[in-house]
Amino acid sequence: MVKVKTLILRAPGTNCDQETAYAFQQAGAATSLVHVNQLIRREEHLFSYQILVVPGGFTYGDDISAGKVLANELRLKLGEDIRGFVDRGGLVLGICNGLQVLVKAGILPGIDSGKEPKITLAANDSGRFECRWVYLRVNEESPCLFTQGISRLYLPVANGEGKVVADSETLARLNVVLSYTDEDGNTSPGYPYNPSGSVADIAGICDSSGRIFALMPHPERHLRGTQHPRWTREGAKEHGDGFQIFLNAVNWAKKSL
């Protein structure tokens, strides 16, 4: 059987590539870890893949601002390739640093033509790196195909610059997929439930097609029951909350094979 092929993009400072690849493999996809240099030098091509993933990490040290340097590299050197990939129905997933990169590259909230982004990721209000688990509500009206059939998620975040910032006009047009809640699902939960101070408690967004999706929390860190911080109290389920996201992506991509 032909497998869905997933390209996990690597760059200097990427550090969640292997567990992200593992997540896609568990969901039934074949994966390749591809360095950004390989794409730029045309040793590898996006058109060989159905899913492109920008995983978590600190690309180029997050120097200047998180994800900025890789974002420019994608925009300036691979912009056309990515546009073509998306136009042909490819899926794009960004996790943590991946969200920062996709937003700053202008690929999210939707691929524009070189216009300056109206949305960004800024330093957490706490001024600190925050590693903690968060409760998320899925906007079931969003077109996001990665979150189909999911209503709530419990995932870890680990970032220093996870605060979504956008003006109200941009916000109104934004396809919000995930927002932070408290443990009971209530909105406007405040810190630490919204660990970064994101505007409108936004934790993940997608484009209008629902095929480009990125989020600050790490679904690849909750694939199995024993990754839940309280599995020793509450029991371990076979799959963690994050698994369905990868399964949805692979199943969707399978249809287009």
Added chain:
Amino acid sequence: MHRIEVFLKEQMPDARGLGLVRDIHDLGISSVSGVRVVDIYWLDADLTADTLELICRRLLADPVTQEYQYDKPHRYSQDKSADNCHSIEVAYNAGVTDPVEATVTKAVDDLGISEVRAIKTARRYLIQGELDGPQLATICDKLLVNPIIQHVVTEEPVAFPETPQYEFSLKELDIGEAGEQFSFSEDETRAITVYFRKLGRRPTDVELETLAQTWSEHCVHKTFKARIKLNEEVIDSLIKNTIMKVTEELGKPWCLSVFSDNAGAIDFDGAWALCFKVETHNHPSAIEPYGGAATGIGGVVRDPLGTGLGAKPILNTDVFCFAPPDFPHHKLPKGVLHPRRIFKGVRAGVADYGNRLGIPTLNGAVLFDERYLANPLIFCGTLGLLPKELAPRGEQQPGDLVVLVGGRTGRDGIHGVTFASEQLTEESSTASFSAVQIGNPIVEKKVIDTLLQARDRRLYSRVTDCGGGGLSSAVGEMGAVTGVRVYLDRVPLKYAGLSYTEIWISESQERMVLAVPPEKSSELLELFAREDVEAVVIGEFTDDKRLKLFYQENQVGDLDMDFLHHGIPQVSREATWTPPRHPEPDFDCPDDLGEALLGILSSWNVCSKEWVIRQYDHEVQGASVLKPLVGKENDGPGDAAIIRPVLGSETGAIVACGINPRYGEIDPYWMAASAIDEALRQIIAVGGDLSRVALLDNFCWGDVREPEILGALVRAARACYDMALVYETPFISGKDSLYNEFEYQGRVISIPHTLLISALGVMEDVSRAVSMDFKQPDDLIYIVGTTQDELGGSEYLRLNGFTGNRVPRVNPHQAKRTMERLSLATSWGLVRACHDLSEGGLGVAVSEMAFAGGLGALVHLKPVPLGEPISRDDAVLFSESNSRFLVEVAPEKETDFREVMRGVRLAAIGQVTDSTRLEIYGLAGRKILVESLKELKEAWQKPLRW
């Protein structure tokens, strides 16, 4: 030359600035209402306005949150003091390599702009509030500027330094005169003199440097290998008679590589091996906490990477010892940084480096004692994973090439090794500036990524890390069995002007050395080049057993490997040991012990370290099973960390640590025994067992030329042997850091004897893990193990101003039986929660279990099994006797639990309740303590809620 300023828009909160405001208030300066931080970039180029716009708009400034300006006077210039805005610009000193500069250079090039010659960064702080000159100076001095690496910019524009030149000339030295400069002992000087007299020539500077590095305490552990006379007894090599001996005697087949490589390695599951190493980075962290700690992490991560044929770093541990954060500023000796600043700097350095490398920090401890004031201890450990067949150290063949991989070489850390083996003085912070460097984690990450690819393609025959002593140690050691020639002018440099000797001993970070068969070199070099990692052939291995160094066409060094590695004369030392007597506590047991319990919970040593833990990524790599914070609200103190290092396998690795320097003030023997017991207890508490546990030792001691201090070291090392032998837990690696003392106004302040024991265990099935939080009302609370009247060195006595003398001892035979039984009970699913008893004893353990589980508890002291008659409630509640656990058992499992635990002293002492309080009844059945969970937790969380 262009100057670009990037700053947040007025309405955006400045998170960096807010953090600084908190720090300024901590200094006692309350008039500051706000700080804004401006990033400054100096570009050495002649650019058009359009190009500058492009750089600002598309690279340096975020269009949503930031604004920029270029080539204009400061937006907020000094004369703004009218409305109380003070402006301070801080830049790095010449010679300090700022990683951001390299990134910006690359990113500017990506924009298609190639005419920028150099870039420098700086930061401008705009401080809002009424401040006088001295206050501003204090803020600069205490928070903004570390003169070791930074300075306040007063002159504009920033000058880009001229490229310095180096003209070769061979330096020969007279050993008699040079001996002192290199800190050689008399015996060493004599040995070197004899060696060169035989050759009939004078040594060159690089030869003496090589000997100094190779023979330093840091590299050869002279003291641990010394001939020590203790009373009438002579110990020929302490390490061979204790730590290494026990490993040899135990002969565990799962020990794959011990004491011979950069880290010790054990068999994990038949297919994979784990290797583990803990290092200290004390002296550099004392003078520049951020950079010192960051390079500490960077250094220890390269140990597993340089073990066997290279292991992937999968877990970090950090243990810090500082002076109390509330130490009065005015009592601070000159040249010493405040403990709070050291703590914050170290934490930030570890987090920034460790997080960027993508290695989870899952275990650690933070301890406080005033004697760590000028000598903080920074232990960094890394666990690595590699295929089992690659665990033994590699071997090169004559003809294999020496390949240097990773970062460039600068004047960083020159003499770091000899520095680490010396006493700090008031002048250290200015004299040792070259010993500190700023790490570049992304360079190291790139090295890890590419090196492991090269490993999997078997492109090299041996690997080692470039750490203390630089190339001198790394290449010198690798070449010991064959011989090696090195061409020093081929080493890529950060900047020109380094002499051949500086190149050879530089401790620049992020470098690894490989031995590469010539036929594989082109594939290897190509692999590194593909991901922009510099890799250069700098020499070749020979078969003449000599170390030969060349610079351009000149031979600058030629040493016999046998002399280099075995020519060091054995040190002889005297040791004595007089047991100290501390005043016996003479206070009465309070009627209500609630206040004492709250006091212990909020002591610096016991209180929650969540502030530290959350700023480390402990989830990256997706392997965590038991995290450092556990319980109902994910904030209880977990005992040991468990990970599943091989994704898709159920086998777990457990990492734990034990340390308690306060016991060492009474008897270092029992301190060491307690540390081992504590580390093992934690492994048992989370559901592990003793069948495959390996230990690491890290001794941090004072000046061992003092016989009493050396005597204490001997006692501690002997306990390591005695305990490990019974527990059957071999040592696989270790490290010592000696001469940790500080001279201040003619008085020598020595650190407490400090031994960190790190333990690595293997767990067959992680689904058997248990956490320490209470889980179910009406469950029974069992205490396992025997309580003695052992308050010596306890937190309780410290709170009351005493040390005492009844230090906790260990009966390892009994302890082992207890642990084995308890492991069995856990693996049978009979244990719902388990917590080991350590600082603060039963009182602290039951409080932590209760508030972590969000459940109350009712406890009676009367049934607690005692090893000797005890009449005081406080002694039972707060005794720190070893080998004890609190266990939550479901009523329906009680019979089975007692059956499995047969032969072990234990008792049901109460139950978990659905109330919101902890109630404790004393030996006479009287209520001695009632506290609400909320108050207990608040006391525990408050001190470090920074």
